[in-house]
Amino acid sequence: MKQVIKDKLERVVDELKANHVWPDVQLPKFDITYPVHKDHGDYATNLAMALAKILKKSPMDIGEEIKEYIDMEGVDTVEVVKPGFINFFVNERFLAGGMRLILEQGADYGKNTLGVVNGKPQEYLVEFLSANPTGPIHLGNGRGGFTGDVIARVLKSSGYNVTTEYYINDYGAQVDTLAESVLRRYLQEQGINIDYPEDLYKGDYIKDLAKKIKLKDAPLGSQEAMQEMRNEVKEWSLNEMINGIKEICEQKLDIQYDVWKSEKSLHTKKNVDRAEKFLRDNNLVYEQDGALFFNSSQFGDDKDRVIVKKNGEHTYFYSDLLYLLDKYVDRKIDHWVWLLGADHHGYKGRMEAASKAIGHEGKMDIIFTQLVRLIFNGKELKMSKRKGTFVTLEELIDEVGLDVVRWFFLMHDANTHMDFDLSLAREESDKNPVYYVQYAHARIASVLDKAGDIESAPITYTNSAEEHLTKLLFQLPEVVEDVSQSYGVHKLPQYALEVARAFHKFYASSRIIEDDAVNASRAQMAQAAKIVLANTLALMGISAPDKM
RNA sequence: GUCCCUGUAGUUCAAUGGAUAGAACAGCGGCCUUCUAAGCCGCGGAUGCAGGUUCGAUCCCUGCCGGGGACACCA
Numbered sequence: 357m358k359q360v361i362k363d364k365l366e367r368v369v370d371e372l373k374a375n376h377v378w379p380d381v382q383l384p385k386f387d388i389t390y391p392v393h394k395d396h397g398d399y400a401t402n403l404a405m406a407l408a409k410i411l412k413k414s415p416m417d418i419g420e421e422i423k424e425y426i427d428m429e430g431v432d433t434v435e436v437v438k439p440g441f442i443n444f445f446v447n448e449r450f451l452a453g454g455m456r457l458i459l460e461q462g463a464d465y466g467k468n469t470l471g472v473v474n475g476k477p478q479e480y481l482v483e484f485l486s487a488n489p490t491g492p493i494h495l496g497n498g499r500g501g502f503t504g505d506v507i508a509r510v511l512k513s514s515g516y517n518v519t520t521e522y523y524i525n526d527y528g529a530q531v532d533t534l535a536e537s538v539l540r541r542y543l544q545e546q547g548i549n550i551d552y553p554e555d556l557y558k559g560d561y562i563k564d565l566a567k568k569i570k571l572k573d574a575p576l577g578s579q580e581a582m583q584e585m586r587n588e589v590k591e592w593s594l595n596e597m598i599n600g601i602k603e604i605c606e607q608k609l610d611i612q613y614d615v616w617k618s619e620k621s622l623h624t625k626k627n628v629d630r631a632e633k634f635l636r637d638n639n640l641v642y643e644q645d646g647a648l649f650f651n652s653s654q655f656g657d658d659k660d661r662v663i664v665k666k667n668g669e670h671t672y673f674y675s676d677l678l679y680l681l682d683k684y685v686d687r688k689i690d691h692w693v694w695l696l697g698a699d700h701h702g703y704k705g706r707m708e709a710a711s712k713a714i715g716h717e718g719k720m721d722i723i724f725t726q727l728v729r730l731i732f733n734g735k736e737l738k739m740s741k742r743k744g745t746f747v748t749l750e751e752l753i754d755e756v757g758l759d760v761v762r763w764f765f766l767m768h769d770a771n772t773h774m775d776f777d778l779s780l781a782r783e784e785s786d787k788n789p790v791y792y793v794q795y796a797h798a799r800i801a802s803v804l805d806k807a808g809d810i811e812s813a814p815i816t817y818t819n820s821a822e823e824h825l826t827k828l829l830f831q832l833p834e835v836v837e838d839v840s841q842s843y844g845v846h847k848l849p850q851y852a853l854e855v856a857r858a859f860h861k862f863y864a865s866s867r868i869i870e871d872d873a874v875n876a877s878r879a880q881m882a883q884a885a886k887i888v889l890a891n892t893l894a895l896m897g898i899s900a901p902d903k904m
Numbered sequence: 905g906u907c908c909c910u911g912u913a914g915u916u917c918a919a920u921g922g923a924u925a926g927a928a929c930a931g932c933g934g935c936c937u938u939c940u941a942a943g944c945c946g947c948g949g950a951u952g953c954a955g956g957u958u959c960g961a962u963c964c965c966u967g968c969c970g971g972g973g974a975c976a977c978c979a
Binding site for chain 1: 906907908909910911915916917920922923929944945960972974975976977
């Protein structure tokens with residue numbers, strides 16, 4: 357609908373030009389909005405305000421003049437109101453026509469083809485969660501995890517070819533710390549007296565690993581034997597952690613990844629040689645104090661970054677460079693959507709600089725998810741891997757259910773801070789708005805089940821609740837489009853809530869089965885509402901139950 | 905010290921520079937002999953402070969005050 361009005365207004369501006377009403381008029385940037393209040397139009401544009409600014413006339417006057425050029429099918433009346441909105445009121449035939457469309461498209465209703473350019477779907481890579489394999493997935497990971505998952509779902513619905521990816525940080529010192537932690541706990545478990553330094557990981561999961569691991573008895577005291585044992589523990593622990601994470605993502609979180617990308621696997625000789633040649637050939641690196649620096653400040657970063665340390669080891673940023681080449685050169689992706697916790701905001705500068713340096717500027721969207729503060733009994737709970745204090749996502753899901761947890765993380769703008777009150781989440785899980793939405797879906801399922809087969813009778817309107825519900829249902833395609841461009845996933849639950857509310861009102865005012873007779877018009881409205889609720893919930897990865 | 909977020913109702917959060925700032929929860933008062941009361945109807949209640957840009961600012965700019973987070977040859 358929005359698009360129809362927009363197209364029409366573009367033509368209006370052309371007409372104004374052609375008829376020399378305003379020969380100099382340029383098409384201004386005008387907006388089309390939905391009515392905020394029921395007294396306003398069904399659809400509105402502030403074209404008049406935009407034009408007024410250019411022409412230095414009153415928006416009201418301009419609106420009145422434009423009005424005469426607007427003649428649209430399905431629109432009954434057009435009115436101009438202050439401060440310069442042009443309101444469109446659609447008629448019943450228009451509403452019924454749109455309804456028919458929803459019923460025909462069913463599960464496909466809401467999809468669009470924004471991601472298809474010149475007949476080809478764009479290759480998008482969405483990378484998210486990517487928690488280090490040195491500890492469990494905690495509550496704070498939930499935000500990036502679910503936000504990324506939903507962005508991927510929405511992009512798919514918008515015609516993009518989406519690859520979801522988990523980047524495994526299995527390279528570098530932290531993995532050794534993990535191995536050392538497990539090894540020492542294992543030895544303690546065997547009754548061997550060995551100390552446990554402060555900087556090792558403290559959580560119970562380390563002890564669990566230590567109990568589970570089976571090592572062949574190695575003679576202690578020998579350096580070689582100790583080193584061998586260390587390597588064995590390292591490989592086993594890492595593997596165990598990664599498998600655990602995979603299982604949780606797929607089974608508990610309902611997040612399916614297409615690719616599990618190992619950081620270690622990027623550091624092959626071939627990759628490294630190519631990268632070094634590329635960097636040197638393009639004068640992107642220099643040596644200083646025995647280390648190799650990447651010239652990132654030339655490309656907008658606030659300082660140059662070390663990529664090869666004095667001791668010859670690669671830094672994390674080196675991995676990032678390899679990863680960029682892997683993505684843009686080898687895999688030829690068009691765009692990379694990268695979800696990061698706010699504590700990583702320092703990456704933005706260097707990664708953008710690196711993308712620019714290798715000639716792929718502007719192909720990356722970094723989405724920061726602000727940290728979640730945990731509140732328990734009115735006090736903030738600090739989470740720390742080293743101290744072993746955290747609440748795992750798994751525990752929370754087991755307690756209140758995946759639907760509630762997903763809804764909670766999705767309902768807020770990812771870029772704002774939020775508090776998660778554990779005590780409330782537990783107590784008030786029944787009052788969660790997700791149930792309000794699911795209840796609407798279940799109610800519809802139940803009524804339609806009673807109504808039996810619905811005949812495709814003409815749809816007519818008898819009250820404002822029916823009209824309001826219908827107009828809301830029309831918005832789904834635009835919500836999906838919006839989210840696919842803005843990544844503002846919180847708009848989905850907001851929208852679902854609005855639709856559910858509209859349905860509950862409709863349900864209270866319009867009986868579908870009356871005196872044992874099914875009102876086919878209303879049954880079809882309910883059917884359409886069910887489609888919209890189900891599709892919206894599916895995009896969020898939340899179930900749409902038929903019974904509650 | 906530098907940089908990134910952020911301040912809206914009692915609470916948790918919405919609102920591409922536009923119309924009367926929306927919900928939910930909490931509070932108060934109504935509605936079940938009829939399709940699921942996990943529902944509906946009604947009542948109160950908010951943009952941290954000071955300037956600026958604009959016809960118009962919750963939104964943009966500056967300063968102040970408050971909250972969170974980053975500033976490694978760690979990953």
